[in-house]
Amino acid sequence: MMERFKKGDLRALSRFITLAENKDPSVPSLLQALYAQTGKAHVVGITGAPGAGKSTLTDKFIHRLRKEKRTVGVVAVDPVSPFTGGALLGDRIRLVDHFNDPGVFIRSLSTRGKLGGLSLATREVVHLLDAFGHEFVLVETVGVGQSEVDVREIADVTVVVLVPEWGDGIQTIKSGILEIGDIFVVNKSDREGADRLVNELKASLQIEGRAQVPILATSIHDVPSLDVLFSTIQGFLTSSGELIARRRAQRARETVSELLLDLVTSEARNWVAANMKDAKNPYSFIQDFRKLHPEGSLFRK
Amino acid sequence: MMERFKKGDLRALSRFITLAENKDPSVPSLLQALYAQTGKAHVVGITGAPGAGKSTLTDKFIHRLRKEKRTVGVVAVDPVSPFTGGALLGDRIRLVDHFNDPGVFIRSLSTRGKLGGLSLATREVVHLLDAFGHEFVLVETVGVGQSEVDVREIADVTVVVLVPEWGDGIQTIKSGILEIGDIFVVNKSDREGADRLVNELKASLQIEGRAQVPILATSIHDVPSLDVLFSTIQGFLTSSGELIARRRAQRARETVSELLLDLVTSEARNWVAANMKDAKNPYSFIQDFRKLHPEGSLFRK
Numbered sequence: 001m002m003e004r005f006k007k008g009d010l011r012a013l014s015r016f017i018t019l020a021e022n023k024d025p026s027v028p029s030l031l032q033a034l035y036a037q038t039g040k041a042h043v044v045g046i047t048g049a050p051g052a053g054k055s056t057l058t059d060k061f062i063h064r065l066r067k068e069k070r071t072v073g074v075v076a077v078d079p080v081s082p083f084t085g086g087a088l089l090g091d092r093i094r095l096v097d098h099f100n101d102p103g104v105f106i107r108s109l110s111t112r113g114k115l116g117g118l119s120l121a122t123r124e125v126v127h128l129l130d131a132f133g134h135e136f137v138l139v140e141t142v143g144v145g146q147s148e149v150d151v152r153e154i155a156d157v158t159v160v161v162l163v164p165e166w167g168d169g170i171q172t173i174k175s176g177i178l179e180i181g182d183i184f185v186v187n188k189s190d191r192e193g194a195d196r197l198v199n200e201l202k203a204s205l206q207i208e209g210r211a212q213v214p215i216l217a218t219s220i221h222d223v224p225s226l227d228v229l230f231s232t233i234q235g236f237l238t239s240s241g242e243l244i245a246r247r248r249a250q251r252a253r254e255t256v257s258e259l260l261l262d263l264v265t266s267e268a269r270n271w272v273a274a275n276m277k278d279a280k281n282p283y284s285f286i287q288d289f290r291k292l293h294p295e296g297s298l299f300r301k
Numbered sequence: 302m303m304e305r306f307k308k309g310d311l312r313a314l315s316r317f318i319t320l321a322e323n324k325d326p327s328v329p330s331l332l333q334a335l336y337a338q339t340g341k342a343h344v345v346g347i348t349g350a351p352g353a354g355k356s357t358l359t360d361k362f363i364h365r366l367r368k369e370k371r372t373v374g375v376v377a378v379d380p381v382s383p384f385t386g387g388a389l390l391g392d393r394i395r396l397v398d399h400f401n402d403p404g405v406f407i408r409s410l411s412t413r414g415k416l417g418g419l420s421l422a423t424r425e426v427v428h429l430l431d432a433f434g435h436e437f438v439l440v441e442t443v444g445v446g447q448s449e450v451d452v453r454e455i456a457d458v459t460v461v462v463l464v465p466e467w468g469d470g471i472q473t474i475k476s477g478i479l480e481i482g483d484i485f486v487v488n489k490s491d492r493e494g495a496d497r498l499v500n501e502l503k504a505s506l507q508i509e510g511r512a513q514v515p516i517l518a519t520s521i522h523d524v525p526s527l528d529v530l531f532s533t534i535q536g537f538l539t540s541s542g543e544l545i546a547r548r549r550a551q552r553a554r555e556t557v558s559e560l561l562l563d564l565v566t567s568e569a570r571n572w573v574a575a576n577m578k579d580a581k582n583p584y585s586f587i588q589d590f591r592k593l594h595p596e597g598s599l600f601r602k
Contacts, residue, residue, distance in 0.1 A: 028591075032584035252583045257573045260590055264569040264599065265562055271600040272558045282553045283333035289561055292601050298565065299572040300593050 002033065005132065010105065013132050017107055020124040023266070028259055031124060034131035039248060041073070041130035041137045042237045045155030047180070050142055052161040053187040056220055057229070058140050062104055064230050065136050073129030074106040077122050077141035105134065119150065120262055123255040126154055152180055153254055156244045157236045159229075161185045162201075164193035178208050182240075183232055189217035189225070303334065306433065311406065314433050318408055321425040324567070329560055332425060335432035340549060342374070342431035342438045343538045346456030348481070351443055353462040354488040357521055358530070359441050363405055365531050366437055374430030375407040378423050378442035406435065420451065421563055424556040427455055453481055454555055457545045458537045460530075462486045463502075465494035479509050483541075484533055490518035490526070 005012035020027050044061075048054050058074065065072050098104035109121055122139065129137045141151050152158050160181035184205075186197050194217055201215050214232050218225040237244070276285055306313035321328050345362075347355050359375065366373050399405040410422055423440065430438045442452050453459050461482035485506075487498050495518055502516050515533050519526040538545070577586055 028584060028587040032582060032588065035582045035584050249579075253577060253579075256583045256586050257570075257577065259584075260573055260587060261566055261569050263587070263590075265566055267597065267599050268562050268565040269558075272561055276554060276558060278550075278554075281333060281336045282557045283329060283336050283560075285557050286329040286561055286564070287333065289564075296568065296571075298568050298599060 002030075005034075006037075008133065010102065013105065013128060014107075016128050017125050020121050020128065021109065023262070027124065028263075031127055031255075031259075034127070035252075037131040037133075038127055039130070041126075041134050043126055043130070043137045043139065043154065043156045044233060044237075045151035045158040046138060046140045046161060047142065047151045047158065048161030048185075048187075049163070049166060052163045052166070053220065054140050054142075054161050057159075057161060057185070057187065057218070057226075058138055059098075060220070060226050061138065061230055061233075062098055064226075066098075066101065066103055069103075070135045071103045071133065072105070073132070073134035073137045074104070075122055075125050075129070075137070075139045076106070076108045077110075077118060077139065105129065105132075120255070120258045123154060123251070123258065127255065153251065156247060157182045157233060157240070159183045159185060159233060161187050162197060163188045164191045164197050166197070178204055178210065181213065182236055183229075184213065184215045185229060186215065186217045187219070189219045190221065303331075306335075307338075309434065311403065314406065314429060315408075317429050318426050321422050321429065322410065324563070328425065329564075332428055332556075332560075335428065336553075338432040338434075339428055340431070342427075342435050344427055344431070344438045344440065344455065344457045345534060345538075346452035346459040347439060347441045347462060348443065348452045348459065349462030349486075349488075350464070350467060353464050353467070354521065355441050355443075355462050358460075358462060358486070358488065358519070358527075359439055360399075361521070361527050362439065362531055362534075363399055365527075367399075367402065367404055370404075371436045372404045372434065373406070374433070374435035374438045375405070376423055376426050376430070376438070376440045377407070377409045378411075378419060378440065406430065406433075421556070421559045424455055424552070424559065428556065455552060457548060458483045458534060458541070460484045460486060460534060462488050463498060464489045465492045465498050467498070479505055479511065482514065483537055484530075485514060485516045486530060487516065487518045488520070490520045491522065 001012050001015060005016060016030060019030065046054050046058055046061075055076070058076075062072050062074065098106065107125060109118060109125065122141075126137050126139060139151055139154055158181055160177060160183070162177075162185065164186065178201075184201055186194050186201070188194070198215055198217055202211075205211060205213050205215070216225070216229050216232060218229050220226070276282075279285060302313050302316060306317060317331060320331065347359055347362075349355050356377070359377075363373050363375065399407065408426060410419060410426065423442075427438050427440060440452055440455055459482055461478060461484070463478075463486065465487065479502075485502055487495050487502070489495070499516055499518055503512075506512060506514050506516070517526070517530050517533060519530050521527070577583075580586060
């Protein structure tokens with residue numbers, strides 16, 4: 001299977017991604033074996049509220065990259081509740097456009113009711129797409145900081161997509177978003193309030209000492225505005241070599257660390273399931289555990 | 302501090318909740334010491350999409366319970382991204398109504414950029430509010446299954462709040478929601494599509510073999526509809542003794558298990574931080590770890 005993966009067999013890639021999704025025990029050694037092949041892909045994170053037009057922008061970006069004969073892998077991450085699942089479904093359908101293009105590989109990841117693990121799976125899939133030889137890897141997610149998937153920790157460049165309506169009345173929370181973006185996009189800029197949001201972002205970024213960060217107004221109906229956006233992304237990738245190298249090294253360490261925590265947690269979960277008994281006070285189990293394993297004693301030096 | 306907590310000092314309660322939020326090492330023994338005081342509160346989970354009116358319904362329910370002289374603790378959980386923070390802020394403001402009523406205690410929990418731990422903190426706060434003597438504990442959250450906080454695992458009764466608009470075109474995902482609710486609410490029932498959604502829910506629940514589950518249409522402008530809702534909740538709580546006893550026992554075990562996983566993870570995190578070194582292939586760290594700690598060897602039998 002590894003040979004077929006290295007030869008560019010898409011079924012092998014699909015198979016490896018499924019192993020990562022299923023937390024197969026073979027995954028760590030798989031990633032280790034493929035590590036030498038990684039580090040070539042440009043990883044672009046695209047994040048923003050549901051309905052901001054992330055999927056449409058992603059779709060247009062794929063078209064542009066394909067015109068330049070670049071290969072593209074896409075990970076769409078959905079850590080949403082079933083309540084907001086409707087929007088998701090509508091969004092994803094658009095990406096079917098690229099279904100018959102072997103230069104584009106698209107995979108959706110969602111928690112499907114399972115708690116945790118989405119962040120690790122996303123990292124692993126990015127690793128696999130990179131190792132497979134995709135020149136661009138796009139990570140599309142609503143997740144920022146407070147969600148399971150922190151796109152900043154995964155991407156070389158992070159694009160934050162906002163819409164004019166978003167600007168109304170949430171000044172106090174904006175600081176959480178200002179730190180995230182390497183590029184800010186006010187999408188659906190033909191709507192009322194777009195200029196105001198651009199100006200507010202400009203002022204806020206200036207206060208944060210990030211006046212140099214690009215803020216772009218885009219609209220799907222305004223092709224030149226999209227060209228500017230994509231050129232800005234590509235410009236960031238080619239001109240920020242040192243920053244990106246630092247981010248990539250950090251990313252590899254973080255992924256390894258998450259992988260290890262995942263192994264440990266799963267072992268702990270099995271142990272708890274095997275050893276927890278009904279007690280008059282279930283919290284005494286913690287005390288018993290601490291007697292067996294005093295703080296700091298679990299791992300060998 | 303424990304004495305003051307037991308005497309009903311709200312500042313002591315606040316202090317203990319802050320310890321839980323900050324993952325203070327004293328928390329497990331605190332919960333253990335208070336365990337005998339718990340098990341008396343009715344825990345009501347209120348969940349649904351942002352904008353469904355959960356906070357308003359919660360507010361009205363608090364008013365009703367206060368009229369009956371019942372004490373109420375409220376945990377509002379916000380595992381949302383900063384992008385959707387706007388609605389949250391608007392919603393929360395309403396709860397300020399009860400600010401000067403010592404019979405109502407309200408606490409918001411949010412991840413504030415930190416990954417994980419919200420589910421455990423919510424469980425701990427419910428435990429503390431219960432031990433403090435609140436007769437009702439309301440847990441309001443958008444989280445269901447795929448999010449960090451699974452309200453089903455925390456509440457005695459779970460109320461799922463939907464709005465008519467929600468019914469449009471997402472049939473395929475509904476099954477994820479059908480299993481959750483003990484009571485379904487179609488709120489804002491003066492809007493178009495309310496009857497249709499009620500009928501769809503009825504049909505879907507029937508297919509799932511849950512035809513007996515109440516489906517209520519409510520509107521904030523229709524006081525009797527709210528009375529019916531609150532009576533239905535209270536009716537469920539008084540008539541489902543066995544089911545609730547089972548849920549509570551399960552809840553205590555789950556909380557202990559989460560607490561223990563949290564302790565283990567934090568120890569693993571420290572160990573990784575101290576031992577991970579820059580390697581040519583960072584993934585070799587996993588292999589090295591597995592040599593030190595073969596699978597199944599981490600925890601004592």
